[in-house]
Amino acid sequence: MADFGYTMLTEQAGPRELVAHAVQAEEAGFDFSVTSDHYSPWLAEQGHAPYAWTVLGAAAQATSRLPLMTYVTCPTTRYHPAVVAQKAATLQLLSQGRFRLGLGSGENLNEHVVGGGWPGVVERQEKLAEAVQIIRQLFAGGTLNHHGPHYDVESATLWDRPEEPPPIGIAASGNASCELAGELGDLLIAVEPKPELVRAFERFGGEGKPRVGQLPIAYDPDRDTAVKRAHAQFRWFGGGWKVNSELPTTEAFAGATQFVREEDVAKSIPCGDDVDLFVEAVRPYVRAGFTEVALIQIGGDTQPAFLDWARRELLPALRRL
Template structure:
């Protein structure tokens, strides 16, 4: 049974608005929440980037829905031991309904302390070791760890997670899918890629959940909705590894000059045609996803939630 959640974009909205959206999502019939974890937005037009762990604490007192980070990088900007403490506290606040989505990160967020941004192979190795460190700490035992990338000395989480705390690993290529199957409790991938899912299953992910999502822009004027996406989220249409290696919002703005409104209109569900939205979300269902998260781009949140409550969720749920 596929479950449908709402994606909270910390890059586009401040803390208070994110809490409002969480309440509206629950009222509209969404059964889960996902939230991004960034230090910077992708561009200045998006204009926000609150600290995700503070927002999660507030969400625990705002909604009864489970929360997943999509995704947290626990390797450079935050040490895995610190990430483990933040995640464990979130688990307790949410009565065990918290899952930690993990990824190898983007230079946009992780270069800020002046650390060298490593190549993917090194970042993947760091993430795998970080998972090992966090799993040890989640036991609540006193642990020490001396590895290639991280050292932990006499560390104990005195407030450990409330029950199991699943670690979902994000990936967009074959190597990442293999690692997710090997070390993760689930797989996060944003496109309805059946090949990646198959690779994940073969690498050890059989029976584990697959999580993904998409952004849309509901509005009664499709042309205006396309313009809104083009203004706020052109980065979603950039190819290849640019999202991992460009270091600043300004660099993303430069690269996004190559993204046209026509490209946005072809690739992002825009407007108020129920069939367009149903087909876009349904592609994830058909690909075998277990959880699908939808995020609304732009200010028309109330209209989006009403539309999905009436026209989309009943037809695909």
């Protein structure tokens, strides 16, 4: 049976609200929680972008059972991999072993803020692979000196290091990233229910490892309200990763999605309060071989109502999948 998670989406709520949502998600019975790590929202309508690592530290203290995970952090541009290793080790200690480090090659939207340009996809994958190796070496202990094609590390030591390092998940959307995830990761991360991603991950060394997917939904007792909210805040989602990883600003995303209609969004994102509709949207992930599915409830101010509904209706229905 798959596990079902809750997404603390930093793009749509402030830090205190996100922590409160995590507490309610734990009380509602979600199996885990993931957190986006963005410097900017995708669209101005979302309106938020607090620092994910501060939110995660607070959530680790406010909850007692709920596993936490970045979905995902880019350890190559805005952050140096040695700093990501320190943050992840600290959070693993704060959460008493409940943290998983989800990594990906990033998006221009969040990484361009430090300057230096946005590299092509091949270089981004190379940098991610080197970053993962640096992080793992620091997790292992001792002092690290590293001089690679993309990064230098000088006499780095993690002075507060958990006995069990956080598992590393790697985001994948195609064959090359699945190879990287299978060879270097402890779990697969994806946002599409494609069986070929699971098969490639397993072929490159991921057999038996967790596979985590993610799905946006828009719960509301009034379906029209849900559709309008999904369109306003999530119409960017259908652009695909090759587009979404390249656009630099919320204005660029607004321009790229100006002709997306409400009915287009409603075809790809379940909207309303029909439990069966949501279950059927999750089913492809389970059939594709994903062992965990994290749900994104669209709309920051709708989270308390959604979490109450999920506790009463949605989670029991999903458990029967």
